[in-house]
Amino acid sequence: MDFEAFRAEVKRIMDSSKIIESRGELMLYSYDASPAEPAIPRMVIQPETTNEVSEVIKLANKYLIPIVPSSGRTSLHGGPIPYNGAVVLDLMRMNKILEVNLEDSYVHVEVGVRLDELNAELARYGYFFPPDPASSAAATVGGSLANGAGGMRGAKYGTVKDWVLGAEVVLPTGEPVFMGCRTLKCRAGYDLLSLVIGSEGTLGVITNAYLKIWPLPEAIVRLRAYFRDVVDAARAVGMVKAKGFRPLIVEFLDRGTMEAVSGYVKEFTYPRDSEAMLIIDLDGPPEAMKRYIDSMVNILKGAGGYGIEWTSDKDEMDRIYMARRAAYPALLRLFSGMRVMPEDISVPPSRLPEAVKGIGSIASKYGLKIVTWGHVGDGNLHPNIIYNPNDQSSVSKLYSVSKELGLMAINLGGTVSSEHGIGVLKKDLLTSELEVKGIAQLRLMKAIKRVFDPNNILNPGKVIDID
């Protein structure tokens, strides 16, 4: 590793306004939104073109300098943290929407565009990009593709991997390549693009992408129901799907979430005997809505739902959704001096009742409060662990709770990470999951990393360790 030689060459090829070296500003790249140990980079570089990314990575590869791609830095598992004196590649200056092509159904976009900005532009054409992480105000296209992000609309529309056609990727050796296609169908050999999506910046730096776009729903109706038993709420989700419905969203809120929201938003009330709440959005042609609603109300009632309300009025829809929207702010504000770690597991939807019960037992075992909501249409739960960052025993309990939640998900046939990724915090859990599914896969993953990145310079130590 010859940092001084790297630095001198970077300064020759990059304008000084794109290089950050002062300590205070470097420290702003030492963290993400997770509790992972911070680390200060040696240098931050802000490229504006694929060519600049390529030249910088060639130098990093030549001088063996670890280099970490970075975008919104909203990750929840330490993915963009620059350990071991790494250099950060800040991609936020690559922020242009290059082309919206309705005929070919794609948007061509640079990676530093945030998802909400992208959707604001697409809405002008009556289209949208469906994956919607709760962080979409701050999360970028690049970070979301790299993290394999998903969101509430996942049950109907999947995650980012289902919506990317092709992307320009700079390999860890510095060669820029175009992976995938611009067309909807694409069988050009091995699917390397799918390896890069969700690789958390360990296999390549994505600089721009062709994303599939979809017409905005013609009409949406929102339903809300309470349940006296979590098992009933989970059963309702199963019944909705068994009847052939594919709701746009199915959000689950546990009693702890409702309690927190009611402590923060005065107008929010809920029946005191309810243990769970579901918010369901159905989309489709306006003529079909009445039929959909009748059928849904029957299903929800049949599963023990009560206090059922439905509306297609924008303000009323916002009012119902307030419970979900206010959930994260409520936790941040109510538990002063504490921090919130949004965990992320998935189980097959049929195992949701066991998962929710399991979360309760884990919370009592460690004496930490866990408030759970989730995108239960696809079995994705977000148990939010409340811990005290200034109390070592609370922090170590946090990690034990995270671990047990992951192990429980594996036992129920689920996964330790649905959409947030592995980063540094979930590497052990990934190994546990692969032990169940076939540990040979870990060998393959390490081999893939070595083939892409022979010198292990691109975001080393994330997702897997190769040594």
Added chain:
Amino acid sequence: MILINDQVKLLVEKYSLARCARCNFCESVCPTYAATRRRVHGPRGRIWLIIYLSQGIDVNSDEYDGLLSCLNCRACNQVCPAGIEIAEAIHDAKVLLIRSALK
């Protein structure tokens, strides 16, 4: 030029800046970040510079410029899930900075 630590510490406490969840929602609405794409010119960066100052970490004049460039437009306050009065905290830090420069 270093701000008086104790006063910055009080400021960090007054606005409970430690509540920052680093979600970065604020940066996406900040006009000075949009214009510069430099995190010292965005709310999350400014809040953390203030926290670092309170911990006695030296901050240089370019980084002080980041605090000074805040327009006090309060767009960030509107979106902060932790309810931090970001603009006000930055404003108070500016006052400390200017006072100490005038001394």
